[in-house]
Amino acid sequence: MEYYPRKIEEKLDKWMDRREALIIRGPRQSGKTTLLLHLKEKYGGIYITFEDEDMLNTFDTAPKEFVERFLREGKTVLFLDEAQYSKRVGKNVKLLFDLFSDKVKIVVTGSGSFDIKVEVGKYLVGRSIYFELLPLTFEEFLLWKAKDLHKIFVEYRSQLEEFIRSGKEIDVQPAFQKEFDSFLEEYLLFGGFPAIVKEKDEKVKVELLKNLTRTYIEKDVFFFLNIREIEKFRKLINYLSLTVGSILELSSLMREIGMDYRTLDNYISILLNTYIIHLVPPYYKNLVTELKKSKKVYFTDTGLRNSLINNFLPLENRIDKGALLENFVYNELKSLGYNIKYWRTTGKAEIDFIIEEQNQVIPVEVKSLGKIKRGFINFIEAYKPKNAIVFTDKDFTVKKVNSTKIAYVPHFFI
Numbered sequence: 001m002e003y004y005p006r007k008i009e010e011k012l013d014k015w016m017d018r019r020e021a022l023i024i025r026g027p028r029q030s031g032k033t034t035l036l037l038h039l040k041e042k043y044g045g046i047y048i049t050f051e052d053e054d055m056l057n058t059f060d061t062a063p064k065e066f067v068e069r070f071l072r073e074g075k076t077v078l079f080l081d082e083a084q085y086s087k088r089v090g091k092n093v094k095l096l097f098d099l100f101s102d103k104v105k106i107v108v109t110g111s112g113s114f115d116i117k118v119e120v121g122k123y124l125v126g127r128s129i130y131f132e133l134l135p136l137t138f139e140e141f142l143l144w145k146a147k148d149l150h151k152i153f154v155e156y157r158s159q160l161e162e163f164i165r166s167g168k169e170i171d172v173q174p175a176f177q178k179e180f181d182s183f184l185e186e187y188l189l190f191g192g193f194p195a196i197v198k199e200k201d202e203k204v205k206v207e208l209l210k211n212l213t214r215t216y217i218e219k220d221v222f223f224f225l226n227i228r229e230i231e232k233f234r235k236l237i238n239y240l241s242l243t244v245g246s247i248l249e250l251s252s253l254m255r256e257i258g259m260d261y262r263t264l265d266n267y268i269s270i271l272l273n274t275y276i277i278h279l280v281p282p283y284y285k286n287l288v289t290e291l292k293k294s295k296k297v298y299f300t301d302t303g304l305r306n307s308l309i310n311n312f313l314p315l316e317n318r319i320d321k322g323a324l325l326e327n328f329v330y331n332e333l334k335s336l337g338y339n340i341k342y343w344r345t346t347g348k349a350e351i352d353f354i355i356e357e358q359n360q361v362i363p364v365e366v367k368s369l370g371k372i373k374r375g376f377i378n379f380i381e382a383y384k385p386k387n388a389i390v391f392t393d394k395d396f397t398v399k400k401v402n403s404t405k406i407a408y409v410p411h412f413f414i
Helices: 008-013 032-043 053-061 063-070 089-100 113-118 138-145 147-166 177-190 194-198 202-224 230-241 250-257 261-273 302-308 321-335 374-383
Strands: 021-026 046-049 076-081 104-111 128-132 277-280 296-299 339-344 350-357 360-366 387-392 397-401 404-410
Touching: 008 021, 008 032, 008 128, 021 032, 032 046, 032 076, 032 104, 046 053, 053 063, 053 089, 063 076, 063 089, 089 104, 138 147, 138 177, 138 194, 147 177, 147 350, 147 387, 147 404, 177 202, 177 302, 177 321, 177 404, 194 202, 202 230, 202 302, 230 250, 230 261, 230 296, 230 302, 250 261, 261 277, 277 321, 277 339, 296 302, 296 321, 302 321, 321 339, 321 350, 321 360, 350 374, 360 374, 374 387
Parallel strands: 021 104, 021 128, 046 076, 076 104, 360 387, 387 404
Antiparallel strands: 277 296, 339 350, 350 360, 397 404
């Protein structure tokens, strides 16, 4: 089997020899089945998909007999795929762990919907470790598409992270910028779902993304989660697609879609738990002048978002280029494990992101050009951060405002 590397494998390797069950969640078509088959080749064991109705029925009704069939000398690894089809996956994995954890290692995957429907987590407290497999990060994208540039990217990324940690000067100048920008544009337009990344034909990429959107709504939302007001759900997801990077105003949404608060809150929760969107909370210390509750919305995958609004125009022809770049930077910062917020005052001074690192705050702006707004300066004057970052298209340098070092770097540095 041809296998393209994923960063999550490094984390999983550390847990394969331990007793805990491993639960791998993520959106549909993020590569979970491919990962399981690769792990089976690497560690040995048995791969079972619950799309096989006979296997599913046996697991649900006779879990002990199900496992006993596959016991071997030594420890057996059971890779259970598509767990969202099982109504008893949480209870049964708990039972099997309690009875057979000395003989069987269990690795389970499922789309985001399965943990909402069957509440897997409440049964497996202290017995499992959770992992998320999301669409490819930009680093993984480059590893798949351009290994030679990936090496250079890793150096850029490490220097930026060192600047965030300690303020150490970034002493490299961007090289091969046109190639990096070209790859970044492809990534922004079509996203990081593995099948789309592998496909070369842009028309096929678009069709695959549209099919992914249909499948998500028809299976995860309609079939698994029993959402019957599909048209209102479509309206909501399309509305959010058009307001990426904007503050989520629930009252406006309720009027726009014709939905009560309870239903809207439920639908947004579903979008969060099925890995379609992320919500970013505000950063505040001044309780009077800074926003405290409203959140900003971003999509887990920009290709999926573009499919929802049916817009795959080149970046130079788009009015939402800034929103796509902002969404990209958010996803990359999140993949690095940073705690991310945004900042806005009641007077509408705003900074795209605030990341907190070692009790320090680092303001982050995402621009097409390097010009920063007054809000950025206001934040620096009020909070006196040691370091700040501006992602921009040109004029890469480090400047100082008061005692704050501001690194101006290309978008692809992250």
